Structures are given as structure tokens and as C-alpha cells.
Amino acid sequence: MANKPIELAVIGSGPGGYKVAVSAAHLGARVTLIEKGLPGGTCLNQGCVPKKTLLYLAALIEDVNALNGQGLEGQVRGNFSAALSHKDKVVEGIRDNFPVWLRRLGVRVLKGEAAFLDERRIQVEGEDAQILSPDRIVIATGAVPREHPACPADGVHILNSQDFMFRLRHLPRSVLCLGGGAIGTELGFLLHQFGSRVTMVEQAERLLDKPNIPARASALLERKFRRLGVEVRKGLTVTAARIEGGEVEVTLS
Known part of the structure; x- marks a missing residue:
């Protein structure tokens, strides 16, 4: 008698969730993927895909010039504006086919929010409401941007990285990018290439201040920013912010 396939529930359809779901389906598991938001999670909708689409255009501007x-x-x-429209079309094209692709691989996709009734049972609330009792459960719900206590995002004047991809529809004249890590420097670069006046502010003494990134890489990036006209302020952070006349006034220290 053949063994009964393992029933697996995966909560979250971002890169972590869908990779687990697809791999398990290939191995013979009966997989249910639960997603309360947009298919593909942060990477597809607010992160890697839209950002890299815009960065590709920004890099082309630099290379051609x-x-x-x-x-x-x-x-x-x-x-x-045209770049944002192009980005939206790229994301929508992938997102519209995402559930279809998963179903073809044998993954059942449910739209709704998962809540644990106990350690073995999941209640799905929403469009595909039901109760599941899988053999195994994988939680891959991702993360959200951390708020800065001195300048919390309002979605209009102060944006986090998710707001940038969803809510920014017009090029700002000037931008302060708080944080000189990978996301901050990429967003700062692409905004500059499209015409914004950009200031990078980093609390550490160098951009890309990570143990796995050599100091020479940070120095190279900082030289490039100086050549492009991007202002870099290091060893500082925002200690206060207020919105006045449609602009944000910040205090650095």
C-alpha cells in the first residue's frame, strides 16, 4: 500500500513560502499555500522585482550618457512617471500568472488570512474561508520595514521602502534617504538618475556598513555618488522631523 502523501500548509507566498511550496509539491506532498495579500509577497510587489526594474532603467541612463x-x-x-508605469506592468504581468503557475505545479492557493485554532489546525478567514488540519505547517510571513522613532512614515511625505513602490507616483524635487544600506543606496541612485536632488544619511561611518562588504566597496560607491552629485552625510541620523508646507524639515545629529 502506497504511503499517504504528507499534507503541508504554507502561510505566505513570498520567496520563502512559494519555494517551500513548489519544492514540497515536487517531492509528492499535497500543498496548500495561504496568502492574505498580493501573490508573490514583498519581493514581487514591493521589493526585488519593482526595484530592479527601475534600477535597470536608471543604470541605462548612466551608461548611455x-x-x-x-x-x-x-x-x-x-x-x-513612464518608468513607474513600466514597473507596474512588469509586476502585474508576473503577479497575474503567479497563482496559475503554482496550480499547474500542484499547489492549491487560498486567498485569506491564516489563524491558528490550535497547534495543528488553521482557520483561513477571507475569500477562501475554511479550516485546515495539515500534517506540517510552514510559516513564511516575511517582515515589514522598521519605523524610525524620530520620523515615522506617513505614506505621503515620509515613505518607507514599501510606500516607495506602492504610493510614490511623482518624482520629488529633493529626497533624503535615511540609511545607507543596500536598499537606501539603490533607491537614492535611481531617484538621482531620474532627476531628484538626493542626500544620503547614514549613521555609520561608511555606506554599506556590513561585515561581509569590504570597506573598499563602500569607498568606491561613495566616490561614485560624489561624481554623480549625490550628497553623502555619514555618522549622522535624524533626531527630529516635522512637515511644513508640504516639505519635511529634519534635524540631524
Whole structure:
């Protein structure tokens, strides 16, 4: 008699969740994937995919303009509104096919919010409401941006990285990027390439201040920012912020 397939429930359809779901389905498990938000999680909707789409365009602007006078003539200018529309189309195209792709691989997809009734039972609340009793459960619910206590995001004037991808529809004249890690420097670069005046503020003494990133890489990035005209302020953070006349006034120390 054949062994009964393991029933697996995966909560969250981001990279962690869908990779587990697909791998388990390939191994013969009966998989149910539960997602309360947009299919694909943060990476597809607010992170990697939309950001890399915009970064590709920003890098093209830099590369083409660097060839001015070397066989090419003229300067390329970015159109931020058109770039956002392009980004939305790329994301929507992947997202619309995401559940279809999972179902073809044998993964059942439920739309709703998962809540534990006990250690073995899950109640799905929402569009596909039901109670599940799987053999195994994987929680892959991801994370949200951490709020800065001195300048919490309001979704209009002060944006976190998720707000940037969902709510920003017009290019700001000037931007302060608080945090010189990978996300902050990428967003700062692409905004500059499309025409914003950008200031990077990093609490540490160098950008990309991570143990696995050598100091020479940080120095190279800082030289590039200086060449482009991006202001870099290190060893500082925001201690106060207030919105006045549609602009944000910050205090650094």
C-alpha cells in the first residue's frame, strides 16, 4: 500500500513560502499555500522585482550618457512617471500568472488570512474561508520595514521602502534617504538618475556598513555618488522631523 502523501500548509507566498511550496509539491506532498495579500509577497510587489526594474532603467541612463561624444550624441533623460508605469506592468504581468503557475505545479492557493485554532489546525478567514488540519505547517510571513522613532512614515511625505513602490507616483524635487544600506543606496541612485536632488544619511561611518562588504566597496560607491552629485552625510541620523508646507524639515545629529 502506497504511503499517504504528507499534507503541508504554507502561510505566505513570498520567496520563502512559494519555494517551500513548489519544492514540497515536487517531492509528492499535497500543498496548500495561504496568502492574505498580493501573490508573490514583498519581493514581487514591493521589493526585488519593482526595484530592479527601475534600477535597470536608471543604470541605462548612466551608461548611455557616459558614451556621449564616443560615437553617441546627446543626453538621455529619464521619465519617472513612464518608468513607474513600466514597473507596474512588469509586476502585474508576473503577479497575474503567479497563482496559475503554482496550480499547474500542484499547489492549491487560498486567498485569506491564516489563524491558528490550535497547534495543528488553521482557520483561513477571507475569500477562501475554511479550516485546515495539515500534517506540517510552514510559516513564511516575511517582515515589514522598521519605523524610525524620530520620523515615522506617513505614506505621503515620509515613505518607507514599501510606500516607495506602492504610493510614490511623482518624482520629488529633493529626497533624503535615511540609511545607507543596500536598499537606501539603490533607491537614492535611481531617484538621482531620474532627476531628484538626493542626500544620503547614514549613521555609520561608511555606506554599506556590513561585515561581509569590504570597506573598499563602500569607498568606491561613495566616490561614485560624489561624481554623480549625490550628497553623502555619514555618522549622522535624524533626531527630529516635522512637515511644513508640504516639505519635511529634519534635524540631524
